[in-house]
Structures are given as structure tokens and as C-alpha cells.
Amino acid sequence: MDKVTNFFEKYKEASFKKGETIINPGDPMSEVFFIKSGVVRLYNISKEGNETTFNLLKPDTYFSMLSIITDIPNKYYFEALTSVEVFIAPKKQFLEYIKSEPDVLFDVTKRILSGVNGLLLAIENLTSGKAGDRVETILTILAKRFGKKTGEFILIDLPLTHQQIANLVGLTRETTSLEIEKLISKKYIKYEGHKILVLKPDNLT
Numbered sequence: 001m002d003k004v005t006n007f008f009e010k011y012k013e014a015s016f017k018k019g020e021t022i023i024n025p026g027d028p029m030s031e032v033f034f035i036k037s038g039v040v041r042l043y044n045i046s047k048e049g050n051e052t053t054f055n056l057l058k059p060d061t062y063f064s065m066l067s068i069i070t071d072i073p074n075k076y077y078f079e080a081l082t083s084v085e086v087f088i089a090p091k092k093q094f095l096e097y098i099k100s101e102p103d104v105l106f107d108v109t110k111r112i113l114s115g116v117n118g119l120l121l122a123i124e125n126l127t128s129g130k131a132g133d134r135v136e137t138i139l140t141i142l143a144k145r146f147g148k149k150t151g152e153f154i155l156i157d158l159p160l161t162h163q164q165i166a167n168l169v170g171l172t173r174e175t176t177s178l179e180i181e182k183l184i185s186k187k188y189i190k191y192e193g194h195k196i197l198v199l200k201p202d203n204l205t
Contacts, residue, residue, distance in 0.1 A: 003103075004060075004104060005060075011088055012087070012088050013087055015084070019080065020079065021080075022040065022078045022086070023076075023077065024077060025074060025075050026074065029067035029091070030090065031064070032063075032064060032068055032091060032094045033087070035057060035058065035062075035085075037059055037083075037084065039082045039084070040061075040079065040080060041056055041079045042055040042076055043077050044076050053167040056142075056145070062111055063078055064078070081158075131169075131178075135165065138168045139198065142196075143198050153198060153201075154198040155192060155195055159193075160195075162177045188200045
């Protein structure tokens with residue numbers, strides 16, 4: 001990733017506070033964002049006003065790539081889930097760069113496919129039946145993507161509210177809180193401050 005980081009470091013850098021919107025649906029997509037630090041949330045709001053989170057993007061991740069490469073208008077919100085720092089490169093220069101660097105183009109392709117996989121997992125999670133299974137599945141995914149080993153346990157190194165977890169699994173906050181309490185009572189998880197410590201990773205879905 002050094003080549004990619006070196007490329008983006010030539011362009012402007014921007015910071016966003018937690019909860020600040022970085023990209024809105026319909027914004028002109030003339031730039032590529034590369035996350036230096038923090039976590040970005042990709043989500044949408046239905047006509048009924050329901051919010052669904054499709055993916056959480058971590059450092060060294062590009063975003064707005066679908067619209068940049070295909071010219072498909074962006075329909076999603078990108079929000080700073082934590083404090084976020086990004087590099088922002090112009091679309092034209094970025095496309096010229098990846099066309100001249102096959103290994104970087106391969107990396108971009110892998111990341112786009114990884115993003116598609118994240119969307120498929122979100123859809124699968126949203127359409128699964130039991131509320132408990134949905135919550136366990138998303139905690140397993142978060143532990144894999146954002147987990148840090150702490151002895152035998154895994155710390156999901158991301159402060160998430162019950163509402164944010166609910167948005168990831170397509171449930172109400174009340175139902176999500178109930179399912180989390182069940183996992184706590186089973187001693188599968190516990191809270192360390194505002195972060196979840198997975199005590200029995202193998203017991204989750």
C-alpha cells in the first residue's frame with residue numbers, strides 16, 4: 001500500500017468530526033477518498049425514513065470508487081463514524097494512475113469486490129430470520145474486521161451504540177438491545193467502556 005499512500009499524499013487532506021457527513025447522495029463524484037485514519041459508515045435512508053448501514057470502511061480503504069469508475073450516480077451517504085482523516089485525489093489523476101500501475105489496479109479491483117462482498121453480507125444479514133442470529137452474525141463480522149486479540153478474547157476496536165448495531169442488522173434498537181443483553185448474560189460478550197469484548201468467539205454464529 002506504500003505506492004497508493006505515496007500517490008494520495010500528494011493531494012489535499014481533510015478531517016471530519018464524528019457524525020459529520022463526508023458525501024451525500026447526488027453529490028458530484030469528481031474525487032476519490034482514501035482513509036488515513038478512522039472509520040467511515042456507508043448507509044442509506046429509505047423513503048419510509050428507515051436507516052440501513054451497508055458497510056463500515058476502515059483505514060487504507062478507498063471510497064466513492066463505484067461512481068468514480070462507472071459514472072453511476074452515488075445514492076449513498078458516507079459518514080464519519082469516528083473522527084476521520086482522508087486524502088482526496090482528483091478523479092482524472094487517480095484513473096490515469098491506476099491505468100499505469102497494474103498492481104494498484106489489481107488492488108483497487110480486490111477492494112471493490114471486497115466492498116461488494118460486504119454489501120452481500122449486509123443483505124444476507126438483513127434477510128435472515130431470527131433477530132439473535134442477525135446480531136451474532138454482525139458481531140462476528142465486526143470481530144473479524146475490527147478485532148484486536150486480548151489474550152483469549154477479541155476486542156471490537158470500534159465504539160458502537162445499540163442503535164448503530166441495529167442499523168447494521170435491520171432491527172429496532174429495542175430488539176437489538178435485548179439480543180445484546182442475552183449475549184452478555186450468556187457471557188459471550190461484555191462491554192469494555194463503549195467497546196464490545198467478545199469472550200467466546202467460537203460461540204457466535
